Protein backbone atom coordinates (compact mmCIF):
# COMPACT_ATOMS: atom_id res chain seq x y z
CA UNK A 553 0.00 0.00 0.00
CA UNK A 554 1.45 3.43 -0.89
CA UNK A 555 2.30 5.47 2.16
CA UNK A 556 -0.29 8.12 1.21
CA UNK A 557 -3.10 5.60 1.55
CA UNK A 558 -2.24 4.98 5.19
CA UNK A 559 -3.71 8.42 6.00
CA UNK A 560 -7.05 7.79 7.63
CA UNK A 561 -9.71 10.49 7.13
CA UNK A 562 -11.82 8.82 9.83
CA UNK A 563 -9.47 10.29 12.43
CA UNK A 564 -10.45 13.85 11.53
CA UNK A 565 -13.03 15.80 13.50
CA UNK A 566 -16.06 16.01 11.17
CA UNK A 567 -16.67 19.67 12.04
CA UNK A 568 -13.25 20.50 10.60
CA UNK A 569 -14.05 19.05 7.19
CA UNK A 570 -14.59 21.33 4.21
CA UNK A 571 -18.25 22.04 3.42
CA UNK A 572 -20.13 24.16 0.91
CA UNK A 573 -21.15 26.63 3.63
CA UNK A 574 -17.51 27.58 4.18
CA UNK A 575 -16.84 28.45 0.53
CA UNK A 576 -16.53 32.23 0.05
CA UNK A 577 -15.12 32.44 -3.46
CA UNK A 578 -14.53 30.90 -6.85
CA UNK A 579 -10.88 31.50 -7.67
CA UNK A 580 -10.69 30.42 -11.31
CA UNK A 581 -13.07 32.14 -13.74
CA UNK A 582 -12.58 33.27 -17.34
CA UNK A 583 -14.42 36.39 -18.54
CA UNK A 584 -15.28 37.70 -22.00
CA UNK A 585 -13.38 40.88 -21.11
CA UNK A 586 -9.73 40.02 -21.54
CA UNK A 587 -10.44 36.54 -22.89
CA UNK A 588 -12.97 36.92 -25.73
CA UNK A 589 -11.96 33.70 -27.51
CA UNK A 590 -12.26 31.23 -24.66
CA UNK A 591 -14.76 32.71 -22.22
CA UNK A 592 -18.54 32.56 -22.06
CA UNK A 593 -19.61 35.16 -19.52
CA UNK A 594 -18.86 38.82 -18.91
CA UNK A 595 -17.76 39.77 -15.41
CA UNK A 596 -21.21 41.25 -14.82
CA UNK A 597 -22.91 37.99 -15.83
CA UNK A 598 -20.62 36.03 -13.53
CA UNK A 599 -21.26 38.56 -10.77
CA UNK A 600 -25.05 38.32 -11.13
CA UNK A 601 -24.98 34.56 -10.66
CA UNK A 602 -22.45 34.45 -7.85
CA UNK A 603 -24.04 37.35 -6.00
CA UNK A 604 -27.76 36.72 -6.50
CA UNK A 605 -27.86 32.93 -6.55
CA UNK A 606 -24.93 31.77 -4.44
CA UNK A 607 -24.10 34.63 -2.13
CA UNK A 608 -20.39 34.13 -2.70
CA UNK A 609 -18.25 37.02 -1.40
CA UNK A 610 -15.68 37.35 -4.17
CA UNK A 611 -14.45 36.03 -7.49
CA UNK A 612 -10.99 35.52 -8.88
CA UNK A 613 -11.02 36.45 -12.58
CA UNK A 614 -8.01 34.63 -14.02
CA UNK A 615 -7.79 34.90 -17.78
CA UNK A 616 -5.07 33.33 -19.88
CA UNK A 617 -2.06 35.51 -20.59
CA UNK A 618 -0.73 35.34 -24.12
CA UNK A 619 1.55 38.34 -24.20
CA UNK A 620 -1.18 40.97 -24.08
CA UNK A 621 -2.39 43.14 -21.25
CA UNK A 622 -5.48 41.27 -20.07
CA UNK A 623 -5.66 42.96 -16.70
CA UNK A 624 -6.73 46.39 -17.97
CA UNK A 625 -9.54 44.97 -20.11
CA UNK A 626 -10.81 42.90 -17.21
CA UNK A 627 -10.60 45.84 -14.80
CA UNK A 628 -13.18 47.67 -16.96
CA UNK A 629 -15.54 44.70 -16.58
CA UNK A 630 -14.88 44.50 -12.86
CA UNK A 631 -15.61 48.21 -12.38
CA UNK A 632 -18.95 47.84 -14.22
CA UNK A 633 -19.92 44.75 -12.23
CA UNK A 634 -18.88 46.39 -8.98
CA UNK A 635 -21.30 49.28 -9.59
CA UNK A 636 -24.17 46.80 -9.88
CA UNK A 637 -23.00 44.49 -7.08
CA UNK A 638 -21.08 46.68 -4.64
CA UNK A 639 -20.83 43.99 -1.96
CA UNK A 640 -19.21 41.47 -4.31
CA UNK A 641 -15.42 41.78 -4.50
CA UNK A 642 -13.05 40.69 -7.24
CA UNK A 643 -9.46 39.66 -7.67
CA UNK A 644 -8.08 40.66 -11.06
CA UNK A 645 -5.63 37.84 -11.75
CA UNK A 646 -4.08 35.68 -14.45
CA UNK A 647 -3.70 32.08 -15.52
CA UNK A 648 -0.11 31.78 -16.74
CA UNK A 649 1.32 28.92 -18.81
CA UNK A 650 3.97 26.68 -17.26
CA UNK A 651 6.62 26.24 -19.96
CA UNK A 652 8.27 22.91 -20.78
CA UNK A 653 11.13 23.64 -18.37
CA UNK A 654 8.82 24.82 -15.60
CA UNK A 655 9.58 28.51 -16.15
CA UNK A 656 6.77 31.00 -16.66
CA UNK A 657 6.71 34.04 -18.94
CA UNK A 658 5.96 36.75 -16.41
CA UNK A 659 4.07 39.81 -17.79
CA UNK A 660 5.63 43.23 -17.31
CA UNK A 661 2.68 44.46 -15.27
CA UNK A 662 2.57 41.37 -13.04
CA UNK A 663 2.52 43.56 -9.92
CA UNK A 664 -1.02 44.58 -10.89
CA UNK A 665 -2.20 40.98 -10.88
CA UNK A 666 -3.87 40.07 -7.60
CA UNK A 667 -3.78 36.28 -8.00
CA UNK A 668 -1.72 34.06 -10.28
CA UNK A 669 -2.51 30.52 -11.32
CA UNK A 670 0.25 28.62 -13.16
CA UNK A 671 -1.06 25.81 -15.37
CA UNK A 672 0.28 23.22 -17.75
CA UNK A 673 -1.51 23.33 -21.10
CA UNK A 674 -0.49 20.58 -23.52
CA UNK A 675 2.75 18.60 -24.04
CA UNK A 676 1.68 15.59 -21.94
CA UNK A 677 4.84 13.51 -22.44
CA UNK A 678 7.12 15.81 -20.46
CA UNK A 679 8.30 15.54 -16.88
CA UNK A 680 5.19 16.90 -15.20
CA UNK A 681 6.64 16.57 -11.67
CA UNK A 682 9.62 18.81 -12.46
CA UNK A 683 7.45 21.34 -14.29
CA UNK A 684 5.07 21.64 -11.34
CA UNK A 685 7.84 21.76 -8.72
CA UNK A 686 9.66 24.53 -10.61
CA UNK A 687 6.43 26.49 -11.06
CA UNK A 688 5.58 26.19 -7.36
CA UNK A 689 8.92 27.82 -6.53
CA UNK A 690 8.19 30.82 -8.76
CA UNK A 691 7.45 33.69 -6.34
CA UNK A 692 4.62 34.98 -8.57
CA UNK A 693 2.68 31.72 -8.57
CA UNK A 694 0.05 31.21 -5.86
CA UNK A 695 -1.82 28.22 -7.28
CA UNK A 696 -0.93 25.44 -9.70
CA UNK A 697 -4.05 25.02 -11.84
CA UNK A 698 -5.55 21.63 -12.77
CA UNK A 699 -2.47 19.55 -11.86
CA UNK A 700 -2.83 16.15 -13.48
CA UNK A 701 -4.44 17.41 -16.68
CA UNK A 702 -2.45 16.76 -19.87
CA UNK A 703 -0.64 13.86 -18.30
CA UNK A 704 0.28 10.81 -20.30
CA UNK A 705 2.19 9.00 -17.57
CA UNK A 706 -0.60 8.91 -15.01
CA UNK A 707 1.34 7.06 -12.36
CA UNK A 708 4.78 8.52 -13.01
CA UNK A 709 4.03 11.77 -11.22
CA UNK A 710 5.49 12.38 -7.78
CA UNK A 711 2.33 13.63 -6.06
CA UNK A 712 3.86 12.95 -2.67
CA UNK A 713 6.79 15.28 -3.44
CA UNK A 714 4.60 17.88 -5.14
CA UNK A 715 2.06 18.05 -2.30
CA UNK A 716 4.87 18.21 0.29
CA UNK A 717 6.64 21.05 -1.58
CA UNK A 718 3.41 23.03 -2.02
CA UNK A 719 2.72 22.62 1.71
CA UNK A 720 6.22 23.86 2.60
CA UNK A 721 5.80 26.90 0.35
CA UNK A 722 2.21 27.48 1.57
CA UNK A 723 0.96 27.43 -2.02
CA UNK A 724 -2.17 25.76 -3.34
CA UNK A 725 -2.85 22.98 -5.79
CA UNK A 726 -6.13 23.43 -7.58
CA UNK A 727 -9.16 21.20 -7.52
CA UNK A 728 -10.60 22.16 -10.88
CA UNK A 729 -14.25 21.27 -10.71
CA UNK A 730 -14.62 21.19 -14.48
CA UNK A 731 -12.38 18.12 -14.51
CA UNK A 732 -12.53 16.21 -11.24
CA UNK A 733 -15.76 14.47 -12.13
CA UNK A 734 -15.20 14.39 -15.85
CA UNK A 735 -12.21 12.55 -17.30
CA UNK A 736 -13.20 13.50 -20.87
CA UNK A 737 -11.94 17.06 -20.76
CA UNK A 738 -8.45 16.29 -19.56
CA UNK A 739 -6.71 16.86 -22.86
CA UNK A 740 -8.15 15.27 -25.95
CA UNK A 741 -4.75 14.04 -27.13
CA UNK A 742 -4.25 11.84 -24.08
CA UNK A 743 -5.51 8.29 -24.35
CA UNK A 744 -6.55 6.73 -21.07
CA UNK A 745 -9.53 5.19 -19.37
CA UNK A 746 -11.77 6.86 -16.84
CA UNK A 747 -10.80 4.26 -14.23
CA UNK A 748 -7.14 5.16 -14.51
CA UNK A 749 -7.92 8.87 -14.27
CA UNK A 750 -9.90 8.30 -11.07
CA UNK A 751 -7.04 6.29 -9.60
CA UNK A 752 -4.70 9.18 -10.31
CA UNK A 753 -7.16 11.59 -8.66
CA UNK A 754 -7.23 9.28 -5.67
CA UNK A 755 -3.45 9.50 -5.44
CA UNK A 756 -3.58 13.33 -5.60
CA UNK A 757 -6.36 13.62 -3.02
CA UNK A 758 -4.66 11.21 -0.59
CA UNK A 759 -1.45 13.21 -0.76
CA UNK A 760 -3.24 16.56 -0.38
CA UNK A 761 -4.85 15.22 2.79
CA UNK A 762 -1.63 13.64 4.09
CA UNK A 763 0.48 16.80 3.71
CA UNK A 764 -2.35 19.23 4.62
CA UNK A 765 -1.51 20.99 1.36
CA UNK A 766 -3.48 24.14 0.57
CA UNK A 767 -6.19 23.62 -2.04
CA UNK A 768 -7.86 26.17 -4.29
CA UNK A 769 -11.20 25.35 -5.87
CA UNK A 770 -12.17 26.86 -9.20
CA UNK A 771 -14.91 26.33 -11.78
CA UNK A 772 -12.68 27.33 -14.73
CA UNK A 773 -15.61 27.95 -17.07
CA UNK A 774 -14.70 27.91 -20.75
CA UNK A 775 -16.49 28.31 -24.04
CA UNK A 776 -16.85 24.59 -24.61
CA UNK A 777 -19.24 24.39 -21.68
CA UNK A 778 -21.74 26.74 -23.37
CA UNK A 779 -23.15 23.79 -25.34
CA UNK A 780 -23.96 22.02 -22.08
CA UNK A 781 -27.07 24.16 -21.64
CA UNK A 782 -28.30 27.56 -20.56
CA UNK A 783 -27.73 27.03 -16.86
CA UNK A 784 -24.04 26.23 -17.06
CA UNK A 785 -23.19 28.27 -13.99
CA UNK A 786 -25.81 26.43 -11.95
CA UNK A 787 -24.50 23.14 -13.25
CA UNK A 788 -20.94 24.04 -12.31
CA UNK A 789 -22.04 24.91 -8.81
CA UNK A 790 -23.89 21.63 -8.40
CA UNK A 791 -20.65 19.94 -9.43
CA UNK A 792 -18.91 22.02 -6.77
CA UNK A 793 -21.15 20.45 -4.13
CA UNK A 794 -20.31 16.97 -5.44
CA UNK A 795 -16.62 17.80 -5.44
CA UNK A 796 -16.77 19.06 -1.85
CA UNK A 797 -18.42 15.81 -0.77
CA UNK A 798 -15.57 13.95 -2.42
CA UNK A 799 -12.99 16.12 -0.62
CA UNK A 800 -14.76 15.46 2.69
CA UNK A 801 -14.47 11.72 2.11
CA UNK A 802 -10.69 12.12 1.83
CA UNK A 803 -10.50 14.12 5.06
CA UNK A 804 -9.77 17.51 3.47
CA UNK A 805 -10.27 20.20 6.11
CA UNK A 806 -11.55 23.79 5.91
CA UNK A 807 -8.19 25.27 6.88
CA UNK A 808 -6.64 23.63 3.83
CA UNK A 809 -9.01 25.26 1.35
CA UNK A 810 -8.13 28.86 0.47
CA UNK A 811 -11.69 29.50 -0.77
CA UNK A 812 -12.70 29.63 2.92
CA UNK A 813 -10.52 32.73 3.45
CA UNK A 814 -12.16 36.15 3.38
CA UNK A 815 -10.96 38.74 0.88
CA UNK A 816 -8.33 40.34 3.11
CA UNK A 817 -7.02 36.98 4.27
CA UNK A 818 -6.70 35.80 0.69
CA UNK A 819 -4.80 38.96 -0.32
CA UNK A 820 -2.47 38.45 2.67
CA UNK A 821 -1.89 34.84 1.61
CA UNK A 822 -0.96 35.98 -1.92
CA UNK A 823 1.33 38.72 -0.60
CA UNK A 824 3.14 36.26 1.67
CA UNK A 825 4.43 34.47 -1.48
CA UNK A 826 5.77 37.64 -3.09
CA UNK A 827 8.21 38.23 -0.21
CA UNK A 828 10.22 35.06 -0.91
Ligand SMILES: [Zn+2]
Nearest residue numbers: 647671697698
Ligand atom coordinates in the same frame (compact mmCIF):
# COMPACT_ATOMS: atom_id res chain seq x y z
ZN1 LIG B 1 -6.00 26.01 -17.74
Ligand SMILES: [Zn+2]
Nearest residue numbers: 580582647772
Ligand atom coordinates in the same frame (compact mmCIF):
# COMPACT_ATOMS: atom_id res chain seq x y z
ZN1 LIG C 1 -8.58 28.29 -16.86
